[in-house]
Amino acid sequence: MRLIHLKLAARNVRRQPHRTIALGGAVAFSALVMALISGFVNGMDLAIQDNVTLYSGGHVLISGYTASWSGRLQNRFADDTVAKTVESTGSGIRTVSSIAQSRATVVFGTREIQLMLRGVDWSRDQLYHDSLILTGGDWKGLEDSRTMLMSAQTADRFGLAAGDQVIVRLSTASGQQNVTDYKVAAIYDDGAAGGMNTAFVAFGDLTADLNMKSDEQQQIAVFLKNSAAAEEAAQAITAGLSAQGFTVSRGSASNAGASGAAAPQNSSTGSDSFVSSITGGAGTAVSGSSQGGGRRLSQGEAVYYVSTIKELAGEIGSALGSIRWIGYAVFILMLIVSATGISNSYRMVLLERTKEIGMLRCIGYKKKDVFSSFIWEGILLAGGAALVGIVLALPMGFGIGFIPFNPHGDFGAALVQGHLRFAPTLGQFLLILVFVTIVAIAAVFLPARRAAEVVPVEALRKTA
């Protein structure tokens, strides 16, 4: 590259500011939209992972299912070795805690609501203490027996305050109906927790309600120091448990159980049941024959599922993937329109500058010099415009982040404290810049080649 080409290109870009602004504006707008979309999708992705960690109780979940007398898998297990094996698998683990949960109906007066009820060992909890903001009551109140931490949304709906008593109806681990009482000890800001409306109670209280023995649990939640390491941690845990002789599968029970649901069940009660999801609470689970390649499990035999927040975020994550692809499609359409504009403009430029090109050729400019100056002009115009678009996207993106959204809406789980998170990366910006530049080169290529082909004498004669 010769500096003269760049200088000439820069001068040409400045020569007609109106046209430059019109062309550059279109390119800048495309880059701005793309930068905003990629930044927000990234932010939503991170928010979903944080919120799913809150929903599920950890970055990696190990769920245990034990075959009952009827061959059905019940979401419960009693084996200390599992927790010990999990703890010994890696240094990246922050906490390992037992979790019990159930889909429950909370009744207050004549009103009722269905929500997830999770049993947490408050003495070992760090996740919820660090993440949830209390709007009523306090953490100390939750140390009492049969107390509940409820979301503000649920409390508002019922007109509840700390100290009120509610009735909870749920299914035990084996699928029987049970009803118990709880006192609301604290209320948390669900808007700051991705719209989550899970209610929390002491682990021991919930296992008693689920009619589980004191040494039984449903899940082990692993909270990692770095959430990005969830996949590696899950693999290490799966390998560790397998080495100990446990039957372990990766992914959620709902996937593995799909075949089991279709399998005939033996119970005379006929209360056939199915685990709707790994976080779908207690209750009888899939048929025991769903495991081990169709082998029926004997009574007391247990199987384990190891899942990560990435897998649990699956559905919302795939929706985000769609948004990302829609963004790409819009970006490409905008670029095509801009590229057509650039190409047409440079054809006009070619006509306007025919005499000038002829003059340049006469004083010693070669064909490739003319070609290069045109290409550089396109690169400067489009690259500069893309840069402007990206720079403008930053204040806009962070500004949009201040707008409050409904945390209980469809995309509540993708919000951080009711706001969109703008989390762009340098790599994405560079990609946008490179892509825009390539498109600009492609758009200018033909006019540049035609400009290079101009015969100097003919050009001077025609424009004299």
Add this chain to the structure above:
Amino acid sequence: MTDIRSVKMKFLHARLTSKLSIVLFGLVLIFSARAQGGPPRGGGGGPMGGIGLPLGFLEQNKDYKFPDDITKYTATDFLMLVRRTDIRSSFYNSDMSATISMVTVSPDRGTFANKEQIFRRDKDDAFLMLMVEPESRKGQGMLRVENNMWRYDPTSRKFTHTTLKDTYENSTVTNNDFRRWQRSIDYSVSKLSTGTLGNYKVIIGELKANNDEVPFPYIKMYIEADRKIVLKIEEFSLSMKLLRTAYYTQYVQIGDSFVPTVQIFQDGLIPEKRSQVTYTNISTKALPDYYFTKEYLERVSQ
């Protein structure tokens, strides 16, 4: 002469062969038609079978002699009485179809009504239910077959697995209420007493579930001994809290069966919440086997 006899014999053989062929052809036609045309007359593919029923469930109860005095009932007598109500409310010798009208009153959601068409084959513990009203939900269906249960949504064209203990359409009715009764299998008698319910003398039996997979661990049944029909059932949680009360206020006799045509289910935790289920147009006409398939539910829902 020998030739004439031989010709006659040949002629007789030919006639016999032709007649046998016609008979055989007729038999083939009949069996083919039966194979394609669904269950035999009377429905259900043969009498007195039963998926999930203990051996002798139906037969043992036939000639059981119940005490004349309701105060003399023992636990065994009462369990046999429960079994009698189970058998009489079901259709083991035929299929059953009916129209179900359901009205639910809820303090939260107000009053809403829907209408369904139900097809039952109690022998196989199978049923198919199709929503007819409201118009917006027409075509939604539920199928129970081979101990599995699915819901079908024609809009998304998807089957989702459901369970017997799940409530139906946010009402106080569970999916189990549409199925055959089999309380005498799931429960054992723990306490007996007598009393009156309105004008009727009833035996009150407190029952405990036989295993931990029965949705309601405890129930209290009020059975009118004279007609041997259930009038009221209270269902309790593991913590012995009343979860639901079912009232069977009207019965219709169809053949040997006594069908509770009006059933009222009142929530135990929110007494203002209740549902009334009414059975009309009850028929015991045989139903084709394909009614109890996912393919049919999918097709008929369109």
